[in-house]
Amino acid sequence: MVCGYSAKVRRGELLVILNAYVDDSGSDERDDLPSRHFVLAGYVLPIERWKPFSDKWAAELITEPSVECFKMSDAEYGDGYFQGMEEPFRKLKINELAQVISDFEPKPISCHLDWQDYKTIVQGRISEKIDSPYAILFFQIMKLSHDWQLSLNLSDPDIGFHRVDFVFDEHGKIGLRALQWYAGLRDVVPEPYKSMMGSTPSFRDDGEIVALQAADMIAWHIHRYLERPDEKRPVMDMIAKHHDGRVIGQEGMRDFVNRAKLIDPKQLAGGF
Numbered sequence: 518m519v520c521g522y523s524a525k526v527r528r529g530e531l532l533v534i535l536n537a538y539v540d541d542s543g544s545d546e547r548d549d550l551p552s553r554h555f556v557l558a559g560y561v562l563p564i565e566r567w568k569p570f571s572d573k574w575a576a577e578l579i580t581e582p583s584v585e586c587f588k589m590s591d592a593e594y595g596d597g598y599f600q601g602m603e604e605p606f607r608k609l610k611i612n613e614l615a616q617v618i619s620d621f622e623p624k625p626i627s628c629h630l631d632w633q634d635y636k637t638i639v640q641g642r643i644s645e646k647i648d649s650p651y652a653i654l655f656f657q658i659m660k661l662s663h664d665w666q667l668s669l670n671l672s673d674p675d676i677g678f679h680r681v682d683f684v685f686d687e688h689g690k691i692g693l694r695a696l697q698w699y700a701g702l703r704d705v706v707p708e709p710y711k712s713m714m715g716s717t718p719s720f721r722d723d724g725e726i727v728a729l730q731a732a733d734m735i736a737w738h739i740h741r742y743l744e745r746p747d748e749k750r751p752v753m754d755m756i757a758k759h760h761d762g763r764v765i766g767q768e769g770m771r772d773f774v775n776r777a778k779l780i781d782p783k784q785l786a787g788g789f
Contacts, residue, residue, distance in 0.1 A: 533679040537561045540686040540732035542740035554743040555650040557658045558627035559732035570621045574727045577613050582606040587730040589737035615755040618731055625760040627739050628657045638770040643777040649691045653765055653773050661763050663713040682715035686729050692720050
């Protein structure tokens, strides 16, 4: 089974296009709001399954207690769209939306790194245009979706390899710069990775794309677990079934620095 797709998928019979929606958590590494980890996380489903998922999520948003848009940090602390809503009702909304995720069983994927390791190994040692943890995690989470398919094919080669189109929550200039490398990377990667690299990733507003709100939920929870591992969050059992996660450790960061030094500066000069 390919991530919620129950029919037997065989090479040459059916092209399954997978969509992945991804958000970040822990990007605010500031003295007044310290975070030890930077996380990218989200979900993968066949493209045709995202429409009913999004319809169900949108219907739950307007079910009392209704909210215009879901952001996990707002739900946790009673801010933003959850301003004035009492805690029991905020928890109810979290649980009901988590149930939507549980019902559709998208594939959860995540990758993360340690901020302190990044500062020690990477920061200041590469072009300032890509000097961000996001630049590392952006490509690693895409590779994770491909490696997951590789593992599925080890147990059932008839599954085949399927294109994954990524949609990320808007992330400013560093996200746009990452796109500059994508086409070139797709040209040089070997098979079967080439077959799994989809269209150029896009960046969208989670206020418009409800699938990104689901990505926000799991990114927040994974970050919370990393920061407070002793804290018990029952919702995790609902939203992180069969989760695949990857840690980008010190060796991976050194490899990123070495690769970044090989990038032609002209590739980073485009108007961002």
